[in-house]
Amino acid sequence: MSRVRNVILVIIGILIIGFVVLQVIPPSSINPRYAAPGNPAVTNMIEWDSPETEALARATCFDCHSNETQYPWYASIAPVSWLVNKDINEGRSEMNFSTDTRFDGQDMAREIQRGQMPLPIYLPLHPEANLTDEQKQQLMDGFIATFGR
Numbered sequence: 001m002s003r004v005r006n007v008i009l010v011i012i013g014i015l016i017i018g019f020v021v022l023q024v025i026p027p028s029s030i031n032p033r034y035a036a037p038g039n040p041a042v043t044n045m046i047e048w049d050s051p052e053t054e055a056l057a058r059a060t061c062f063d064c065h066s067n068e069t070q071y072p073w074y075a076s077i078a079p080v081s082w083l084v085n086k087d088i089n090e091g092r093s094e095m096n097f098s099t100d101t102r103f104d105g106q107d108m109a110r111e112i113q114r115g116q117m118p119l120p121i122y123l124p125l126h127p128e129a130n131l132t133d134e135q136k137q138q139l140m141d142g143f144i145a146t147f148g149r
C-alpha cells in the first residue's frame with residue numbers, strides 16, 4: 001500500500017513542479033503568438049451607427065479584436081494563457097477596432113452568419129457573447145451600417 005502511496009506522491013510532485021515551470025517559461029520562447037498581448041493604446045475612434053451596435057460589438061468581439069481586452073483570471077495561468085494570447089494576437093492582426101482605419105462590414109456580418117465569430121470556444125465562458133438570433137441580426141445590420149460593404 002505504501003508503495004502505491006509513494007508513487008502517487010511522486011506523480012503529484014512532478015505535476016506540481018511541471019505546473020510551476022510552465023508559469024515561468026516565457027511564452028514567446030515556445031511560440032511568438034503565445035506572447036502576452038497586453039492592451040496597447042487605442043488610436044482609432046469608431047463612429048458607430050448606434051450605441052446598440054457598439055454595445056453588441058464590445059460584448060462579442062472586442063476581447064479579441066480591440067486593444068480593450070478584458071482579461072479573465074485564467075488568462076494569466078499557463079498553458080491556458082498561451083491559447084488565449086494566441087487568439088487575441090491572431091484576432092488583432094486580422095482586424096483591430098482600436099487601430100485599424102478600414103473595415104469590411106460585410107465580412108464581419110458573414111462571419112457571424114456562419115457562426116464562425118465569435119470563436120465558438122469563447123462562448124461557454126462568455127455568456128454575454130451568446131447572442132439571440134435577433135441580436136445577431138441587429139449586430140450584422142449595425143456592422144454594415146457602420147462600415148459599409
Ligand code: HEC
Pocket residue numbers: 057060061062063064065086087088090091094095107108109111112117118119122
Ligand atoms: C475569442 C477570440 C475572438 C472573438 C471573441 C472574435 N474573434 Fe474574430 N477572429 C479571431 C481569430 C483568432 C481570427 C483569425 C483566425 C480565423 O479567421 O479564425 C479572427 C478573424 C476574424 C475575421 C477575419 C476572418 C476572415 O477570414 O476574413 C473577422 C471578419 C472577424 N474575426 C470578425 C469577428 C467579429 C465580427 C466578432 C464578434 C462578433 C469576432 N470576430 C469575435 C478571434 C476572435
